[in-house]
Ligand SMILES: CC[C@H](C(=O)O)C(=O)SCCNC(=O)CCNC(=O)[C@H](O)C(C)(C)COP(=O)(O)OP(=O)(O)OC[C@H]1O[C@@H](n2cnc3c(N)ncnc32)[C@H](O)[C@@H]1OP(=O)(O)O
């Protein structure tokens with residue numbers, strides 16, 4: 001059912017500092033910052049040969065990652081994103097197995113212009129899981 005690891009997301013308190021770390025200290029290719037108002041975050045993608053790192057910063061007043069950063073003031077790994085061939089079929093199968101979808105059951109369009117959904121961390125080994133339609 002799940003396929004490639006599309007990205008690992010890191011929530012950061014200072015996006016500029018995180019970009020400098022990945023670009024200058026780690027020598028990686030980083031994308032320009034993009035506001036994602038529909039998701040309450042600003043994203044920067046770090047392109048790696050085999051996957052991506054998504055740097056996340058809160059956007060707006062009720063960002064879904066605000067409390068995470070309160071709990072982890074230096075930042076931290078926030079979620080993993082797996083690709084699925086058919087996100088509706090994957091959703092239905094996982095819900096039938098007891099996984100909870102966060103937010104509306106209808107997928108939203110994510111940072112790559114593809115439908116995405118999130119599964120509750122408590123059902124996923126304590127890890128917030130994002131599904132993205134391949
Ligand atoms: C532009 C889209 C982009 C893309 O890639 O396409 C994105 O990835 S957008 C990313 C931002 N959006 C989301 O994360 C949406 C889904 N997330 C949520 O709905 C919330 O973050 C939620 C519900 C997972 C947690 O919200 P919050 O922290 O405000 O709720 P609680 O404090 O009640 O937490 C409940 C419970 O879950 C634990 N928790 C919270 N966040 C995480 C996490 N990232 N990983 C693992 N566990 C997490 C938290 O500690 C609480 O556990 P408890 O034992 O009750 O303390």
Ligand SMILES: [Co+2]
Nearest residue numbers: 009054081130
């Ligand atoms: Co993501």
